[in-house]
Amino acid sequence: MTGPAGSLDALRDRAERVLMHTYARQPLAIESGHGVWVRAVDGRELVDLVGGIGVNVLGHSPRAVTDALADQSRRLIHTSNLYFTAPQVELAERLVATAFPGRVFLCNSGAEANEAAIKLIRKWGSRHRGGASGIVALEGGFHGRTLGALAATAQRRYREPFEPLPGGFKHVAADLEVIRDAVDDSVAAVLLEPIQGESGVIPLSDALVAGVRSLCDERDVLLAVDEVQTGMGRTGRWWAHQHAGITPDVMTVAKGLGGGVPIGAVLAAAHADVLEPGDHGSTFGGSPLAAAVACAVLRTIEEDHLVERASRLGEYLHESLQSLRSDGVPVASVRGRGLMLGAVLSEPIAARTARAALDCGVIVNAIGDSVLRVLPALTITEEEVDEAMHRLREAFAITRTEGGA
Numbered sequence: 593m594t595g596p597a598g599s600l601d602a603l604r605d606r607a608e609r610v611l612m613h614t615y616a617r618q619p620l621a622i623e624s625g626h627g628v629w630v631r632a633v634d635g636r637e638l639v640d641l642v643g644g645i646g647v648n649v650l651g652h653s654p655r656a657v658t659d660a661l662a663d664q665s666r667r668l669i670h671t672s673n674l675y676f677t678a679p680q681v682e683l684a685e686r687l688v689a690t691a692f693p694g695r696v697f698l699c700n701s702g703a704e705a706n707e708a709a710i711k712l713i714r715k716w717g718s719r720h721r722g723g724a725s726g727i728v729a730l731e732g733g734f735h736g737r738t739l740g741a742l743a744a745t746a747q748r749r750y751r752e753p754f755e756p757l758p759g760g761f762k763h764v765a766a767d768l769e770v771i772r773d774a775v776d777d778s779v780a781a782v783l784l785e786p787i788q789g790e791s792g793v794i795p796l797s798d799a800l801v802a803g804v805r806s807l808c809d810e811r812d813v814l815l816a817v818d819e820v821q822t823g824m825g826r827t828g829r830w831w832a833h834q835h836a837g838i839t840p841d842v843m844t845v846a847k848g849l850g851g852g853v854p855i856g857a858v859l860a861a862a863h864a865d866v867l868e869p870g871d872h873g874s875t876f877g878g879s880p881l882a883a884a885v886a887c888a889v890l891r892t893i894e895e896d897h898l899v900e901r902a903s904r905l906g907e908y909l910h911e912s913l914q915s916l917r918s919d920g921v922p923v924a925s926v927r928g929r930g931l932m933l934g935a936v937l938s939e940p941i942a943a944r945t946a947r948a949a950l951d952c953g954v955i956v957n958a959i960g961d962s963v964l965r966v967l968p969a970l971t972i973t974e975e976e977v978d979e980a981m982h983r984l985r986e987a988f989a990i991t992r993t994e995g996g997a
């Protein structure tokens with residue numbers, strides 16, 4: 593060990609020995625964070641455009657979260673779900689108010705929220721659709737790493753080593769006619785992400801989302817939307833499906849909900865809410881601590897008008913990324929919505945650029961060869977976007993010099 597916090601190299605060596613090698617981590621060790629800034633263990637300050645993969649919606653260690661943690665932790669941290677607690681009820685009320693009438697099940701992560709949704713869909717199918725249990729999910733979708741959520745996820749590389757996975761999932765192209773063909777009598781629901789985050793910020797068109805809604809109505813199957821990454825105001829609406837003017841039957845939520853504290857939720861409209869005592873549960877789900885924090889996050893987003901802000905700053909960030917082109921940066925297009933954006937590069941330099949960006953003091957996320965994903969805090973300012981772009985421009989200059997040499 594080299595210093596009190598440990599240098600990057602020392603941490604990396606220790607991690608190598610004791611942490612499973614499940615993550616290909618970037619060469620950065622973070623010691624603290626405030627707003628959209630993080631401080632590395634070597635003292636450098638970086639602008640964080642990844643925000644814990646869309647989790648830190650209010651930035652790092654925001655006052656609303658630290659106060660709620662401190663206050664609630666002195667009062668009550670955990671009770672189990674054998675009893676009632678006020679924060680859990682308030683959280684469900686707040687979630688429903690931003691989304692659609694229905695009820696909420698609280699859990700601890702995105703994958704868990706999708707597991708609960710899968711169980712709910714299956715039970716609904718057995719009760720209301722003659723035993724249909726199938727779920728149509730989309731190619732390019734990502735729903736988590738637990739076995740059920742993984743079964744819903746199409747990409748082979750995530751699935752293959754862990755087969756057999758639970759059956760009953762059909763993966764089809766994000767095309768209305770193809771989805772229509774897949775929704776036969778064996779199917780109970782269609783599951784989709786309004787913007788596919790993990791596969792490179794690929795938006796489904798509003799027309800497709802609305803078309804799938806109509807199809808589900810026609811065929812009497814449930815529409816489940818995975819808003820784990822697109823939710824909490826990030827896209828400029830509370831929930832991304834609202835851009836398409838539709839209401840789903842089931843919605844899963846996690847990432848930004850706790851502003852950094854683990855929590856997930858599934859919402860179901862009354863007609864889809866078939867879970868009864870004994871059907872599902874979670875020891876930690878909706879603990880007073882996590883629920884109080886999530887209430888504080890929802891309250892802050894509302895009081896500080898952060899949904900509108902995500903829309904406005906999202907446009908600014910979108911234009912800023914596009915205008916990197918005038919400096920010779922190979923940005924082919926920018927896709928996504930609000931503060932969930934992907935810059936598509938016309939050269940396969942995403943990973944090298946993300947690496948160089950760390951040296952230049954900005955954090956972006958490379959997906960595949962050619963997409964840079966950004967999911968900053970909804971509180972980011974124009975000045976911070978400008979500073980991030982300045983640093984990103986330098987990173988591209990370094991990458992392209994190396995590449996062209």
Ligand SMILES: *Cc1c(COP(=O)(O)O)cnc(C)c1O
Binds near residue numbers: 703735847
């Ligand atoms: C991140 C993500 C998940 C999985 O969430 P975890 O909290 O990592 O289990 C599921 N669905 C989508 C769309 C996600 O982006």
